[in-house]
Amino acid sequence: MKKAKLLSRLRGRWPGTGWAVSLEEAATVRSMKRGHRMPRATPAYSLKFRIIRKALTEEKRVSTKTSAADLVTETDHLVEDLIISELRTRFPSHRFIAEESAASGAKCVLTASPTWIIDPIDGTCNFVHRFPTVAVSIGFAVNQELEFGVIYHCTEERLYTGRCGRGAFCNGQRLRASKETDLSKALVLTEIGPKRDPATLKLFLSNMERLLHAKAHGVRVIGSSTLALCHLAAGAADAYYQFGLHCWDLAAATVIIREAGGIVMDTSGPIRTGEPERTSGGWNVPETLQH
Amino acid sequence: QIIRKALTEEKRVSTKTSAADLVTETDHLVEDLIISELRTRFPSHRFIAEESAASGAKCVLTASPTWIIDPIDGTCNFVHRFPKRLAITVSIFGIHSWIAFGDMEMMCTGSHRQTPQRGLGQCGGGQRLCLGAPKNLSKALVLTEIGPKRDPATLKLFLSNMERLLHAKAHGVRVIGSSTLALCHLAAGAADAYYQFGLHCWDLAAATVIIREAGGIVMDTSGGPLDLMSCRVVAAGTQEMAVLIAQALQTINYGRDDEK
Numbered sequence: 001m002k003k004a005k006l007l008s009r010l011r012g013r014w015p016g017t018g019w020a021v022s023l024e025e026a027a028t029v030r031s032m033k034r035g036h037r038m039p040r041a042t043p044a045y046s047l048k049f050r051i052i053r054k055a056l057t058e059e060k061r062v063s064t065k066t067s068a069a070d071l072v073t074e075t076d077h078l079v080e081d082l083i084i085s086e087l088r089t090r091f092p093s094h095r096f097i098a099e100e101s102a103a104s105g106a107k108c109v110l111t112a113s114p115t116w117i118i119d120p121i122d123g124t125c126n127f128v129h130r131f132p133t134v135a136v137s138i139g140f141a142v143n144q145e146l147e148f149g150v151i152y153h154c155t156e157e158r159l160y161t162g163r164c165g166r167g168a169f170c171n172g173q174r175l176r177a178s179k180e181t182d183l184s185k186a187l188v189l190t191e192i193g194p195k196r197d198p199a200t201l202k203l204f205l206s207n208m209e210r211l212l213h214a215k216a217h218g219v220r221v222i223g224s225s226t227l228a229l230c231h232l233a234a235g236a237a238d239a240y241y242q243f244g245l246h247c248w249d250l251a252a253a254t255v256i257i258r259e260a261g262g263i264v265m266d267t268s269g270p271i272r273t274g275e276p277e278r279t280s281g282g283w284n285v286p287e288t289l290q291h
Numbered sequence: 292q293i294i295r296k297a298l299t300e301e302k303r304v305s306t307k308t309s310a311a312d313l314v315t316e317t318d319h320l321v322e323d324l325i326i327s328e329l330r331t332r333f334p335s336h337r338f339i340a341e342e343s344a345a346s347g348a349k350c351v352l353t354a355s356p357t358w359i360i361d362p363i364d365g366t367c368n369f370v371h372r373f374p375k376r377l378a379i380t381v382s383i384f385g386i387h388s389w390i391a392f393g394d395m396e397m398m399c400t401g402s403h404r405q406t407p408q409r410g411l412g413q414c415g416g417g418q419r420l421c422l423g424a425p426k427n428l429s430k431a432l433v434l435t436e437i438g439p440k441r442d443p444a445t446l447k448l449f450l451s452n453m454e455r456l457l458h459a460k461a462h463g464v465r466v467i468g469s470s471t472l473a474l475c476h477l478a479a480g481a482a483d484a485y486y487q488f489g490l491h492c493w494d495l496a497a498a499t500v501i502i503r504e505a506g507g508i509v510m511d512t513s514g515g516p517l518d519l520m521s522c523r524v525v526a527a528g529t530q531e532m533a534v535l536i537a538q539a540l541q542t543i544n545y546g547r548d549d550e551k
Contacts, residue, residue, distance in 0.1 A: 125463045129432040131481040187371040201457050205450040212446050218367045218437060221466045236373045
């Protein structure tokens with residue numbers, strides 16, 4: 001969708017709101033890396049956050065994707081189009097993996113090319129219900145390695161950032177992950193995931209049961225995997241696990257957690273090379289989980 | 292302010308009824324502060340407060356004006372510095388079986404205050420709280436809390452309640468770690484229902500007023516009227532939703548606040 005057309009459509013929907021289409025990434029990179037120029041970013045809050053905040057108070061047309069619990073709204077599409085069009089203007093050779101494009105059939109293959117990995121609204125179910133836990137997540141990879149990530153908590157106005165070798169921050173404050181190793185003192189976060197068939201639910205609940213039997217302090221489900229992972233990076237929780245999230249939920253948060261000193265791995269166990277497909281943990285959770 | 296400072300410091304943590312039922316010095320400090328301040332102003336009033344009750348004070352609700360206090364709701368979150376869900380809840384119970392006044396503050400998040408009074412349902416900041424009106428379990432966002440008991444039988448009941456709601460195609464179930472804040476989300480229309488076994492009168496007292504003033508329903512899990520001391524609750528935007536939730540639940544027995 002052309003930028004001008006998008007803007008005029010947005011102006012029509014929300015007259016009176018100021019529009020300034022600018023990127024918000026907090027990291028500014030100037031060095032050349034392996035022949036790929038890292039994108040220069042401007043620290044400025046973006047229009048897309050305002051779209052989401054405003055839309056939080058309005059009626060939404062909601063449709064479903066893979067299941068009755070897998071929701072998508074117009075705002076998901078709008079925000080994603082906006083992000084991609086803006087990035088494409090600046091970086092025409094870059095590639096994109098984004099949630100709604102993938103749902104429309106675009107392939108999700110990570111190549112060596114500089115690639116933006118985008119979730120326009122993480123926590124769409126919360127968004128639909130106006131439950132105030134909603135985020136935008138943008139990750140960036142080069143040579144199939146994650147380089148930086150940005151996650152914005154839309155209602156609490158918190159910007160989480162992480163860049164390889166440069167640390168992780170939330171609104172300027174350095175993030176440090178928890179060093180807890182004892183499951184019986186841990187606060188564990190997770191998400192239910194989109195599948196709601198009886199067999200899946202049984203597995204999900206039995207995983208939760210196992211962790212609670214191990215005397216975990218608590219298990220929390222907040223409805224946004226990216227924000228839950230940010231809490232982990234901030235040291236406000238000790239572990240996160242999930243089945244049923246996607247690369248666009250993980251990409252930015254993985255950098256942020258690792259730069260905060262945490263671990264992100266596959267649910268099957270030790271760290272593997274390449275993109276982790278599933279979840280993350282502060283300690284060795286895998287043996288307690290059923291897949 | 293005490294809490295904000297404590298969020299960044301080491302805490303001495305002890306446990307109450309189970310490994311998951313935490314209490315810190317700050318809980319005690321805040322409660323003492325609130326009670327001493329209120330006692331100075333209202334020397335004839337009575338108090339039911341979480342940490343006093345844990346130390347053995349009786350939780351009997353009489354006809355006297357009674358302040359019902361939870362100094363920190365979400366202590367587990369507090370210990371872990373889980374920053375989002377934390378509340379101090381204070382309410383006054385003016386007339387027997389009628390909650391006259393609810394006052395709730397969310398600290399450490401810099402967020403909104405909610406201060407309704409009987410007949411005025413409103414939120415500090417001018418925004419009137421209002422509930423949504425879904426009647427169908429299949430599009431509902433439901434909030435709950437695990438509760439302090441972690442024995443295998445209780446966990447099985449807790450998880451099977453969750454399972455039943457997810458089978459009914461609820462959009463989602465959320466566990467945020469603070470019952471009072473979850474109830475506030477309900478009052479604000481950000482969720483459709485809340486249920487819990489294992490909470491206390493001080494978690495319920497203020498939030499009940501807020502939800503009812505926002506047009507919602509607060510009742511017992513059996514479907515009958517709310518019993519403040521029964522350690523259980525169902526709350527929802529509509530009567531229909533509350534009844535649907537109540538019907539889906541199996542009871543988890545936590546006794547009563549006024550029998551401990």
